[in-house]
Amino acid sequence: MNNRLRVLRAERRWSQADLAQRLAVSRQTVNAIETGKYDPSLPLAFRLSRLFGLRIEEIFSEDGTAGPADASETA
């Protein structure tokens, strides 16, 4: 599973610890998701979706195509 979490976080100038606090998870969880070592649960994916104001498939994808372009294709 690929994701744009690092980019989205960097756009907002948040550290991993900032994002972790906003999501009520540990910094290690944020890091593991960003590096692709861990896929988040569905509830956490929805929390990310709400936090960034994006749909889940705009953040996560199976083939690395997650992003606004995908969203416009599937909208």
Add this chain to the structure above:
Amino acid sequence: MDDTISSWCGDLTATDRKNLWRVQLWGGSWAIVFTGASLLLKRWPELVPGLALRAGLVALTTVLGVVMVLAFVRFLRQADELVRRIHLEALAVSFGATVVITTSWRLVERLGAPKADISDAVLPMMLVWVIAQVLAARRYR
């Protein structure tokens, strides 16, 4: 401000630390009472006269053990989801390794090794559990 703290079994949030403290508290209480009860019943049974008192000691040990398990289940249910993953992986490895070690030891006994008691499985189980936690936590760093 981020409230997570790194530990050998992964980064722990404030909730994780509070729940883990409860597990350690009940676990420590159980270990102390279990050790005391074992010593009393084996070496100084005269200090615990009567079946009712001895049964009460056993019951107290058992209740503390159950509370410890419930505290651990609560910790797991409320844990940060990656911490939960780390602990569940470690528990799976520990359980599997204990099954393999104990069944293999049965075969080793037939080759002349000393017979092992079921309680002898606790030590390797705990050791593997701790090592598996450390390895699982490192994998997600």
